[in-house]
Amino acid sequence: MDHSADAQRTDLMTITRFVLNEQSKHPESRGDFTILLSHIVLGCKFVCSAVNKAGLAKLIGLAGETNVQGEEQKKLDVLSNDVFIKALVSSGRTCILVSEEDEEATFVEPSKRGKYIVVFDPLDGSSNIDCGVSIGTIFGIYLVKEDREPTIEDVLQPGKNMLAAGYCMYGSSCTLVLSTGTGVNGFTLDPSLGEFILTHPDIKVPKKGKIYSVNEGNAKNWDGPTTKYVENCKFPKDGSSPKSLRYVGSMVADVHRTFLYGGIFLYPADKKSPNGKLRVLYEVFPMSFLMEQAGGQAFTGKQRALDLVPTKLHERSPIFLGSYEDVEEIKALYAVDNGLE
Numbered sequence: 001m002d003h004s005a006d007a008q009r010t011d012l013m014t015i016t017r018f019v020l021n022e023q024s025k026h027p028e029s030r031g032d033f034t035i036l037l038s039h040i041v042l043g044c045k046f047v048c049s050a051v052n053k054a055g056l057a058k059l060i061g062l063a064g065e066t067n068v069q070g071e072e073q074k075k076l077d078v079l080s081n082d083v084f085i086k087a088l089v090s091s092g093r094t095c096i097l098v099s100e101e102d103e104e105a106t107f108v109e110p111s112k113r114g115k116y117i118v119v120f121d122p123l124d125g126s127s128n129i130d131c132g133v134s135i136g137t138i139f140g141i142y143l144v145k146e147d148r149e150p151t152i153e154d155v156l157q158p159g160k161n162m163l164a165a166g167y168c169m170y171g172s173s174c175t176l177v178l179s180t181g182t183g184v185n186g187f188t189l190d191p192s193l194g195e196f197i198l199t200h201p202d203i204k205v206p207k208k209g210k211i212y213s214v215n216e217g218n219a220k221n222w223d224g225p226t227t228k229y230v231e232n233c234k235f236p237k238d239g240s241s242p243k244s245l246r247y248v249g250s251m252v253a254d255v256h257r258t259f260l261y262g263g264i265f266l267y268p269a270d271k272k273s274p275n276g277k278l279r280v281l282y283e284v285f286p287m288s289f290l291m292e293q294a295g296g297q298a299f300t301g302k303q304r305a306l307d308l309v310p311t312k313l314h315e316r317s318p319i320f321l322g323s324y325e326d327v328e329e330i331k332a333l334y335a336v337d338n339g340l341e
């Protein structure tokens, strides 16, 4: 009998146990972060269950404008947003919430206020919902600077000030990837237990990859360095094999694959969108934070992504992130273009 394999199967490292272990390394900690995280996890479980039922609900006629009770049906992204806002406010640990779904930030009322700021996209990749392709939730967490009335300035901080970041991917399995600033760990939801179990400890992105991931439909509007980089991926001049192209169109899915297989994810600026498409606070920053923690890099075309200082809530930025050496190559092309070399 293989006792060690058995011990592994029976000694389950849930995400709560994992974060409590981390917490015990900081004797001054009062468990606020653990409580906040358990509310985020609850939101992810809810969205996972709603996403799984989305196809079924459509099939049996629950979706659409009204449900069987004649009530208006909420779209999945609006529903997910409501669930996350309520879970985060009720945690009693947050003071400001910034969601992709809401124009303005939510300031939590003083009686329910805590010290954390959460920036999030409750359901990213929503154009993929109706065809059942992987989508996800992305989140980043800041600590409010001082014990005073929080203001919008507290949110407009560079990504390097984030305390933690993560995403949950609703795919063939439900996977939550988290970093609290000491590496990256992945947890998979065991539906029979209703618990996220550590399945991908200490994720490290390969130093160099064989995949590039970009919406090539925008190629006619790209700038010189992006065009040259993608050309090199397809027709390498150093005798190496061409890279494969993979593009889901859900950032969570494309970046998750990049973590596990290596390579590069690009959403560059183009003539039509000079700042790219992706949002700084709740797409670019959390993914860049995770990528650096996994040993990769994240670059905007001008600077390290995490050094960027946003000036408004829904600001956008071009982004190139992934394996260390692959991002080095695009950085070199931009350095030449910017006259730095």
Ligand code: AFP
Residues within 6 Å of the ligand: 123, 124, 125, 126, 127, 128, 215, 249, 250, 251, 252, 254, 277, 278
């Ligand atoms: P949607 O939520 O509108 O589907 O956008 C998803 C997203 O923000 C991000 O998850 C993708 O990486 C990116 O946009 C895809 O954009 P394109 O459709 O322009 O390639």
